[in-house]
Amino acid sequence: MKYQPHVDGLRAFAVMPVILYHVGVTAISGGFLGVDVFFVISGYLITAILLQEIDSKHYSIINFYKKRVLRLLPALVAVFILVYLAANIIMLPSEKSELGNAMIASSIFSSNIYFWTTSGYFSAPAEYQPLLHTWSLAVEEQFYLLFPPLLFLINKYMRSKLLLSLFIACIVSFVLSIYLTMIVDKSSTAFYLIPARAWEFGFGVILATLIHLKMLKHSANDALCFTGLVFVLVPYFLIDSTSIFPGIGALWSCIGATLIIAYGGGLRTNKILASPVAVWLGKISYSLYLWHWPVVVFWKNISGDKDFGVIAVIIMLLISISLSIITTFYVERPFRSKKFRASNPYKVLLTGSLVISLSVVLGISLKTDIPRYKQHSAEVLFAESTVNYRDWPDYYKQFRTNTCFITSTSQTNSFKDYDKSHCAKAVSNAANVLLMGDSHSAQFYGALAIKYPSHNIIQANSSGCLPLINSKGKKRCTDMLLWLMDEYLPQNSIDTIVISGRWEELSINKLSLTLEKLEKYTKKIIVIGPAVEYRGLFPIIYARSMNSGRKINFAQHLDLTKFELNKRIKHIVKANNHDYIDLIDYTCKSTKECLVKTTNGDLMQFDYGHLTLSATLDIVEAYAPIFSTMVVNENYSK
Numbered sequence: 001m002k003y004q005p006h007v008d009g010l011r012a013f014a015v016m017p018v019i020l021y022h023v024g025v026t027a028i029s030g031g032f033l034g035v036d037v038f039f040v041i042s043g044y045l046i047t048a049i050l051l052q053e054i055d056s057k058h059y060s061i062i063n064f065y066k067k068r069v070l071r072l073l074p075a076l077v078a079v080f081i082l083v084y085l086a087a088n089i090i091m092l093p094s095e096k097s098e099l100g101n102a103m104i105a106s107s108i109f110s111s112n113i114y115f116w117t118t119s120g121y122f123s124a125p126a127e128y129q130p131l132l133h134t135w136s137l138a139v140e141e142q143f144y145l146l147f148p149p150l151l152f153l154i155n156k157y158m159r160s161k162l163l164l165s166l167f168i169a170c171i172v173s174f175v176l177s178i179y180l181t182m183i184v185d186k187s188s189t190a191f192y193l194i195p196a197r198a199w200e201f202g203f204g205v206i207l208a209t210l211i212h213l214k215m216l217k218h219s220a221n222d223a224l225c226f227t228g229l230v231f232v233l234v235p236y237f238l239i240d241s242t243s244i245f246p247g248i249g250a251l252w253s254c255i256g257a258t259l260i261i262a263y264g265g266g267l268r269t270n271k272i273l274a275s276p277v278a279v280w281l282g283k284i285s286y287s288l289y290l291w292h293w294p295v296v297v298f299w300k301n302i303s304g305d306k307d308f309g310v311i312a313v314i315i316m317l318l319i320s321i322s323l324s325i326i327t328t329f330y331v332e333r334p335f336r337s338k339k340f341r342a343s344n345p346y347k348v349l350l351t352g353s354l355v356i357s358l359s360v361v362l363g364i365s366l367k368t369d370i371p372r373y374k375q376h377s378a379e380v381l382f383a384e385s386t387v388n389y390r391d392w393p394d395y396y397k398q399f400r401t402n403t404c405f406i407t408s409t410s411q412t413n414s415f416k417d418y419d420k421s422h423c424a425k426a427v428s429n430a431a432n433v434l435l436m437g438d439s440h441s442a443q444f445y446g447a448l449a450i451k452y453p454s455h456n457i458i459q460a461n462s463s464g465c466l467p468l469i470n471s472k473g474k475k476r477c478t479d480m481l482l483w484l485m486d487e488y489l490p491q492n493s494i495d496t497i498v499i500s501g502r503w504e505e506l507s508i509n510k511l512s513l514t515l516e517k518l519e520k521y522t523k524k525i526i527v528i529g530p531a532v533e534y535r536g537l538f539p540i541i542y543a544r545s546m547n548s549g550r551k552i553n554f555a556q557h558l559d560l561t562k563f564e565l566n567k568r569i570k571h572i573v574k575a576n577n578h579d580y581i582d583l584i585d586y587t588c589k590s591t592k593e594c595l596v597k598t599t600n601g602d603l604m605q606f607d608y609g610h611l612t613l614s615a616t617l618d619i620v621e622a623y624a625p626i627f628s629t630m631v632v633n634e635n636y637s638k
Contacts (some may be wrong), residue, residue: 001048004383007041007226008275008282010257013229014038015285017236019292019320030239035136036200037232038289040257041138043204050148053211054155061148066345067146069352072286072334076137077355078331079290081105083130084362086294088373090301092384092543099130100367107135107359109141116192127536128300133293135192142194143201163209170202174247178611181247190246200250203258212261222266224259229269231256270457287324287332295320304545306535306556380546386539389606398446398613403460405442415462415479423459426492430456431631433496434522436484437467438477439610440531441500447616448498448627455630457493458494460484467499468510469517491523496630497521500528500581502609505565508572515576526626527573528581529566532588533559533609540594542603555591561590579626583611584620 014037021031053059080103087096104112112135115126116223128134154165173195176500190196190565204571210216211383230509231252240457243249263271272278281288295316300306310318334340340348365371376384389395402410404423411417433455435445449457462480465473471481496516511527520527534541534557545552573580586596587604595604598614606612620627 001052003044004261004265005279006270006273007045007261008285009275009278010037010232010260011282012040012278012280013232013273013284014041014257015289016281018277018289019317022293023316024308026311028236029241030236030243032241033216033232033235033239033250033253036134036246036253037257039140039200040198040204040254041261043145043201044208044258044261045204046144046147047151047208050151051155052071054152055212057150057495058284060345061152062345062349064148066343066348067341068141069348070340072137072141073111073352073355074331074335075287075290076106076134077329077359079294080362083294083436084366085305086298087130087366089464090298091319092380092540092547093369093376094310094384094539095128096369098364100363100365101128102131102134103363104360106131106138107194107356107363109138111135111143112138112142112192112194116188118265126263127306128297128540130297132296133289135570139194139197142212143198147193147201147205149536151356151496156233162215163206163215166202166206166209170199173197173199173202175385176370177247177250181244181249187245189604197246200246200254203254204261207258207262216262218262220266220269221263222268224263225269228256228259228263231375232260256380269581272471284321284324284328287327288320290328291323292316292320295323301337301544302548303606304550304553304556376547380543383539383543386603386606386612387537387592389539389612393445394613397437398616399442400445400459401442404445405439406480407439407463408474410476411440414476415483417476418460418462418480424488425456426458426494427456428493430454431495432456432493433498433630434460434484434489434494435459435498436460437499437501438465440502441467442526442530443500443611444498444500444616444620446613447620450617450629451620452630453622460488465497466504466507468501468507468514469508471507485517489518494522495523496526496530498630503530503565503569505561505568508565508569510570512576513574515573524630525578526581526630527569527578529569529583530562531583531609531611532594533562534605535559535608537606537607538609539603539607554588554594558588560591563588579629581623581626583619586622 014034016030016034017031018034019031020028021034024032025031033208050064052061053064081477084103087099101118102111102114105111111131115129115132115135154162158165177190177196177199178188180196194583207216211218233256235249235253239245239249260269260273264270281426299308299312299316303312305312380547395401399405400423402417403419406415406417431452431454433448433452435441435448435457438461442459445457447457448455460480463474465471465478465481467481469485471478497520499514515527536557541552541557560595563584566582570580586595598612598613598618599602602612602614604611604615
């Protein structure tokens with residue numbers, strides 16, 4: 001197959017946006033689309049090679065897999081080894097365990113499935129997974145595994161319908177991607193799994209097939225190539241993590257990549273795509289893609305920063321490029337030499353299998369922490385263990401999950417799971433205090449029950465919506481709200497309503513109306529404001545800071561929008577003459593200094609923002625002047 005320098009140039013315009021996006025260059029908000037461009041390139045090159053070999057009677061599936069092993073495995077294993085060594089020095093035990101699972105999955109070409117089942121690509125915990133980016137390699141490897149024999153069979157038995165078959169397969173895959181992203185809200189499935197990504201390879205596959213069948217001539221056309229370049233570049237600046245993606249969000253990039261491959265090579269566009277810098281970056285793009293993400297993740301771990309300054313970005317780019325150059329010239333290229341290309345395919349595949357097995361062993365070592373290279377302090381291990389707080393006895397005592405606080409894990413995932421007789425029974429001989437809202441309300445049940453044992457704490461909590469009039473959300477939650485507002489409150493005597501939720505900017509305009517309606521059913525309302533929220537899991541953030549001996553950079557880790565939201569909610573509540581529990585004021589002196597521990601030494605929060613039982617006990621105690629007024633009728637027996 002004739003070398004096409006503009007394709008290497010296109011690789012540069014695929015890999016660099018991915019890297020710039022990952023190092024936090026906000027202007028390149030859609031840099032992750034570079035992966036979609038790579039998929040088109042892979043579909044084109046693999047199909048062109050396969051069709052040429054099939055027609056020349058040189059097709060061999062074993063030889064094809066041999067070439068893929070020599071091309072992909074050496075650099076990947078080099079990354080595994082260095083990541084393994086760095087993780088044992090830098091990472092926490094739980095992080096190493098997760099990395100071990102990811103390394104095992106990456107070794108057997110299934111990391112896309114692993115990450116699909118464990119995390120979202122854009123989620124905070126995923127930011128600290130050094131092998132997250134291998135999901136795309138897994139998708140490619142699955143394509144390499146499945147497509148060649150399928151192409152061979154179609155070409156042999158349905159050659160006259162080859163193009164039609166490929167078109168139909170692409171359309172089905174594209175429709176599936178649209179269905180998953182726009183109709184059933186399963187974007188993560190469309191993102192990670194090959195059935196909904198196959199159409200992207202399909203653009204390159206169909207282009208190669210059209211050229212091979214001489215239905216399309218590969219010719220330089222600057223106008224069409226430039227159009228393709230616009231289609232590739234513009235989405236990098238327009239698409240972001242909130243866009244509908246992949247589906248329609250990836251379409252223009254795939255069209256653009258196809259146009260560039262088909263019509264590149266023109267005098268004017270070659271000045272861009274076939275320039276020495278673009279071609280050079282394209283040639284090291286595989287290693288560059290492999291190295292850049294572990295460099296970013298370990299930099300975050302060491303520095304404690306989530307957002308990077310210019311100097312940090314430059315250093316990370318230099319490290320990534322340096323590692324890529326070394327890997328390209330001293331790891332990749334030796335295995336692509338004539339000597340290795342002529343080697344026995346069965347020996348290569350056997351050796352590759354052994355190397356994969358060794359990679360799995362490295363993953364098991366990380367997962368089990370055997371051997372252990374670093375001892376962590378008891379404080380670091382306790383802080384880290386708090387991410388498993390949902391398994392602690394305190395958690396159920398605090399939340400009463402799946403009984404009085406219903407969630408997606410409840411038996412029927414509906415309001416039917418709520419135990420009305422146990423959770424919502426009003427009495428005549430004690431103060432009836434109704435706690436309503438989502439999980440950010442439910443977290444206060446345990447503390448209120450402990451601090452005020454003579455009160456009847458009625459708990460009506462559900463995840464999935466805010467405790468506001470006409471709230472939108474999960475049906476289990478909206479059904480509970482309708483029942484509270486239309487049936488329960490009109491029929492029962494409630495002394496105090498305590499209301500809280502994970503408040504949102506777009507919903508608080510309903511707060512005044514909600515308070516006005518609740519005033520009809522009670523004399524006292526207490527509103528609990530938003531909790532401090534972190535851009536990640538707080539126990540891990542704290543454990544990392546302890547592990548490295550540095551202070552937490554709160555300004556970088558906090559969700560600062562909650563501070564302004566807190567002020568707005570407080571103003572609304574005070575304007576309606578109700579009491580307000582200011583969690584942010586209690587927790588943080590400023591955006592640079594916040595409480596990390598409770599008075600008994602537990603952590604304040606066990607995930608991004610939920611409070612531990614100890615934290616809610618401290619808060620209820622601190623706001624005792626407000627909570628102690630929950631008794632309206634002084635004649636209740638004590």
